[in-house]
Amino acid sequence: MNGTVYLSPPDVGPLEESYLIAALRSGWAAPVGPDLEAFEQAVAGRVGTDGAVAVNSGTAALHLALLGVGVGPGDVVIVPTLTFVATANAVRYVGARAVFVDCDPRTGNVDVDLVEGLIRRLRARGERVGAMVPVDMFGSCADYSALGPLCAEAGVPLVEDAAEALGASHAGRPAGSFGQVGVLSFNGNKIMTTSGGGMLVSDDTALLARARHLATQAREPARHYEHRETGYNYRLSNLLAALGRAQLIRLDGMIARRRHLRDSYAKLFAPVPGVRLLNAEDAESNCWLTVITVERDRCGWRADDLAAHLAERDIETRPVWKPMHMQPLHLGAECLLTGAAERLFADGVTLPSGSALTEPQTARVFAAIEDFLALRAGG
Incomplete structure (x- = not known):
């Protein structure tokens, strides 16, 4: 035996090393910097959205995405039962309640046929459906050709959990670009990694600006530290963004x-x-x-x-x-x-x-x- 064969280990090499060394030598070892901005622009370009906000985990991105579409206490959020726990945890972070829906046995993705009836049932009881969060399982996109129009007609915001699917597509459209906002993960076992990290991608520039504000402790634009609301320490570091830039080249x-x-x-x-x-x-x-x-x-x-x-x-x-x-x-x-x-x-x-x-x-x-x-x- 020559050691353990792991399920999905990080794939890093000389290119990643060179990008990290360059970032260190640039002096931008602090949380923000040019590599962070370049990484956001590059991922948004790959996904085909107008912008992106890099954060320190996919879970943080889910949290900010739900806040961005207005989910709050008392709301219900439809979540596939077949997913990693982070999808459901983020619903609790915003004070909402997850209602779980089963998967299509052929794909593992959410069973779209169940979603429409579930929305009607919840609304008939007077519940507010704050969002639908499909998950692109194991690297394959959910059926957005059906799910997108369904959510749009019902007026339910769609938050795409594409944590497992960067580089995939559905009907020629990249994973992460569906719905009002998409969420990516760069955890160590994902298709590409920044060691740990995540990203929101969206055409909604106001939503992204709000996410960026909340991710930096909701600091107001003043010379001193001014805060009017609760924020979070969620931003991705410039060094890890440099790693992500190299990974994206090799994706x-x-x-x-x-x-x-x-x-x-x-x-x-x-x-x-x-x-x-x-x-x-x-x-x-x-x-x-x-x-x-x-x-x-x-x-x-x-x-x-x-x-x-x-x-x-x-x-x-x-x-x-x-x-x-x-x-x-x-x-x-x-x-x-x-x-x-x-x-x-x-x-x-x-x-x-x-x-x-x-x-x-x-x-x-x-x-x-x-x-x-x-x-x-x-x-």
Whole structure:
């Protein structure tokens, strides 16, 4: 063994090093600086929005986005139950209540057919639906061709959680550009990283200006420190923005590497009955994580069996996100469910997908899976 093969490790190298050194030598080691402004402009250009605000996490971006569209205490926010907890946490930050909705079993993204009826049901009770927050799961966009018009007609602001989907698109339009505001994440395991970080992207320049103000402790434009409202220490540092600039230059190559891995997994599992790759045919995905689902009745083994086999060989996998309605934090929350998210959690597993994986590492992963399949076929 040559150490652990991780699920999605950061992919950094000489270009990132050169950008960080240049930023340090420029003297802009403090929170703001020219690299921060250049990074915001570059990401906005990539996503196709009029502007962007870089912050220290995707969660901070979600918080500011909800504030930006006017969500507050007493509101309800529709959130997919299949997501990372940050999506739901941000709803609590603004004093609102999350109502969870199930996913499309084919994609893991929000089941659009459920959303319209849920909005009607909530409004019939006199609830104010402050926002809908679709999540672009595992690098594939939600169905915005249907969801966008639905939310617009209902007058419900759409906040796109594109934390997993930078570089992906839907109907030719980039992830992050849908709705009133989009949110990106640059966490260490994402398609590209600033170590930690996030960003709001939007055509709504007033919303972005408000987010930038709140992210800098809501400091007023005075020579002294003047504050009229509660703000937050959310801005991304200039040094980390320099790292992000280098990563953005390499983004297309990193996506291509992950796509190659996903295509290789698809070939490997193609002959195996009962195994399906989530979004395997989505040509617009950024292929952030490759997810397989396993039908035990057809193939004779469970996703957990493969995960255990790989763990014994020091190869990291991870279950699909545990649905929010199953989390202790949200037990008893209002939900509209079909069982799809629970089935994906029970039957799915994410496989090593990082663009930084070396050829020997990927060969080790594929050999381990082939050994597992051979053992199961023989047993």
